[in-house]
Structure formats: structure tokens, C-alpha cells
Amino acid sequence: MKRMAEAVLTVKNLNKSFGRKQVLHKISFSCQSGRIVGLVGANGAGKTTIMKAVLSLTSSTGEVTIDGQKSTFDHHPVLDEVGALIEYPSIYPFMTGRDHLKLFAIGRNKASEIDDVITALNMGNYIDTKARSYSLGMKQKLGVAMAFLNNPKFVILDEPMNGLDPQATKELRDLIIAKRDEGVGFLISSHILSELQKLAEDLIIIDHGKIVQETTMDALLKSNNHFVTVTTTDDVKAKQVLADAGYKLVGDEEVKIQTSSDDDVANILKTLNDNQLPVTDVQHEDEDLEGSVLKLLDPEDQEQGEKSC
Numbered sequence: 001m002k003r004m005a006e007a008v009l010t011v012k013n014l015n016k017s018f019g020r021k022q023v024l025h026k027i028s029f030s031c032q033s034g035r036i037v038g039l040v041g042a043n044g045a046g047k048t049t050i051m052k053a054v055l056s057l058t059s060s061t062g063e064v065t066i067d068g069q070k071s072t073f074d075h076h077p078v079l080d081e082v083g084a085l086i087e088y089p090s091i092y093p094f095m096t097g098r099d100h101l102k103l104f105a106i107g108r109n110k111a112s113e114i115d116d117v118i119t120a121l122n123m124g125n126y127i128d129t130k131a132r133s134y135s136l137g138m139k140q141k142l143g144v145a146m147a148f149l150n151n152p153k154f155v156i157l158d159e160p161m162n163g164l165d166p167q168a169t170k171e172l173r174d175l176i177i178a179k180r181d182e183g184v185g186f187l188i189s190s191h192i193l194s195e196l197q198k199l200a201e202d203l204i205i206i207d208h209g210k211i212v213q214e215t216t217m218d219a220l221l222k223s224n225n226h227f228v229t230v231t232t233t234d235d236v237k238a239k240q241v242l243a244d245a246g247y248k249l250v251g252d253e254e255v256k257i258q259t260s261s262d263d264d265v266a267n268i269l270k271t272l273n274d275n276q277l278p279v280t281d282v283q284h285e286d287e288d289l290e291g292s293v294l295k296l297l298d299p300e301d302q303e304q305g306e307k308s309c
Ligand SMILES: Nc1ncnc2c1ncn2[C@@H]1O[C@H](COP(=O)(O)OP(=O)(O)OP(=O)(O)O)[C@@H](O)[C@H]1O
Pocket: 018, 023, 041, 042, 043, 044, 045, 046, 047, 048, 049, 050, 309
């Protein structure tokens, strides 16, 4: 059952510099229990540094509160309640996957907890072999599995889908959603925006170490552009009729109209029909998360961001 949303992580005024270069500027946000927050930004925007600062893996100024307790660089017992995978997992080649999990697990139920995560991530056929033979994706799954041990209240995952095949990606997505439904809060960065679109409910978009937008996935996608492409018996005339009626045409060859709401479709069809232009096909297309994020990022980043957000 879902718990009432409450802030499991609050970050206030986080600043971080490497030498003279300030890479985080007054970062403030919060994550709720039972919600998945996506952290999005171009390469070098500061996503990993934010996660490391929250986990006290790098020093920073500002305030981090986890589950109601202040966590500082020097004093952070509350981090026991946080699971994390940052950058690449640390894997020892001469230990089996199960030994890695045993090393991290604590508490009385650790054997069954380990079995559960092995099953959820479908690692049973290799978990008892030494990690030196693991592929990138197998190591990544082991790193993710370690982040889920010990019943964390909050989980931080930096690029968790790295190297995972479609099946493993789905298994991880299902596990994250199941844990979210049990009340675990998540902060997840991913360059695979189509994947994040399936997972995240809240979004923090950062650019050059600053938050440029904090929103929900629903709100961001609702504010996106929608496009309708129609095929008629006379497309040249159809373009003229629609332009005269005030519609914004964006297609070069085809009759493609940019609309702001789904209601426009009926009006477009009526306009064409009233002008004796029967419609033989209609295609509807919504801009996705990638499109919205690219619009928000600094134009200088766009070339880089188009390849990788
Ligand atoms: N140890 C370090 N020393 C100096 N500069 C660093 C260090 N770690 C990160 N940076 C700089 O901080 C900025 C933010 O880096 P960070 O790794 O947080 O970005 P990111 O958003 O996670 O990028 P990516 O998507 O490529 O992983 C970059 O300009 C990077 O060069």
C-alpha cells in the first residue's frame, strides 16, 4: 500500500566547487517517500556531483536532511537507510555475486532478502560464479542489487540502466516500481530519457549546476507540443486552407500542423471537410520528454544534449 507522501530527502542551498570552478549553484529540492524523481541534464551538468554530495562522497556546503535527520559530510549515520549506485559498481573479480551481496547485507533476514533481489533481477544463473566472468550488464545488475539491500527508505541510482539489455531494463523498472509502491523514495539519473519517462513522476532538470526546472512528468508532457499530420485529396490546397484558418504548419512536404491541444484535431478535420477536402489519413504525435528537455537546456548544450541528456 502507498504511504502518504512525505519528504525523505531535502536538499537546501547545495554549493560545490572543484578548485575555482563552481559546479553546483544553490541546489535546493526535495524527494518524497513513494515517489520517483528523475534527475536530468547534459553531460557535466552536475547530476553525479549532487548525488555524491547527498551521500557524503564529496564535501559541499548546504544542508542535507534524510528521513528527518541532518546528514553532514562528517556525520551521517542516517545514510544507513539509503541505498545507492553511483557511477560504476565496485566489483571484486575473485568473489561471486552472492558473496558481494552477503558482504553488504545486514540483519536477520539477509539470506531471504538476497534471494528476493536475485530473483527480481533474474541473476540466479550466474550469481554463484566469480565476478571476473561477468559482462558489463551483469556487473551493473549486481551493483543495482546491492543498492536494494537492507530495506532502504531512499535509493539513489546514477544511470542504473547502463549496459542493461531490454529484458534486464524491464526487470529493473518493475523492481523500482514495486519498491516505490512499498513507499521507497528514488532519485534516478538517466540519459535514456524514454526510460525515465516510463519511471519518473517528478523531474529536476539541471544545466551548468543550476536547477532550471522542477516539475512533474505529467505537467511537463502536458505543456509539450502536439502534431497532427493529415493526408487529403489535395494537400497543396489543404495547406492553404489551414494556413488561412490560422493553423501553424510545420511540415515541408506533408500537411503537418503544430497544435497545443487534442481538441484541435476535430476542428482541423472540420475545416478541411467544410472546404471539400476529404481526409484519407490522420497521424497524431506528441513531443516526448527528450523534446521538452532539449528545449529547456542552454542552446550551447544542445548539440551535446541531443546525443545525451
Ligand atoms: N573530481 C572532480 N574534479 C574536478 N572537477 C570535477 C570532478 N568531478 C566532477 N567535476 C566537474 O563537475 C562538473 C559536474 O560533473 P558531474 O559528473 O556531476 O556531471 P554529470 O551531470 O553527472 O555528467 P555525466 O552525465 O557526464 O555523468 C563537470 O564540469 C565536471 O568536470
